[in-house]
Amino acid sequence: MITRIVKLEIQPDKALEFRKIFAENQKSISGFPGCHEVRLVHSNSNDQTHFTISLWENEESLENYRHSELFGKIWPTVKPWFAEKAQAWSTVSF
Template sequence: MLNNSHLSQMLIRYVRMSFQEDKVTDFLSVFEESKEKIRAMKGCQYLELMQDLHQPAVFMTHSHWLSEEDLNAYRDSELFRATWARTKVLFADKPLAFSMESVIVV
């Protein structure tokens, strides 16, 4: 049985995005310009971009946040609004977002 003093919780966010094939380079430019700013947001502990092995126009962001409040503060920020406005026009399909809570034995 785990003792609660050995647990820490973190919100893990996945966002799956499908892009128009001719817009992938545009998206990668947007991500490159914004990634360090996102990583610097309060509560962001980790951010990576993954590309589907067999569908090169499909990407997924994977980020770790200290709390849902921190994620929501980012989502309410001017940085998110500006980045999302540049990104969403490149989509081929509606993005899918998942927020998961991690319980990590430390």
């Protein structure tokens, strides 16, 4: 199992729109083959700082999503709203 954590700094005037796009696509992402869960959280001290946390069956499932039509629809929409480059980590549970 892989937990993918992505830190996203969103421009202040785009934060609500970003959350809306995530909410509209959350079920589709969670339903993607190999995805067990995806959620969005944000910092309680900085409204710009968001994290997506997703649980994947394996690295192949994550890579399949990253090369999917769904990802290709979402990422280009939200990427211009970033205040900084996204940071991502994949972790494995022991």
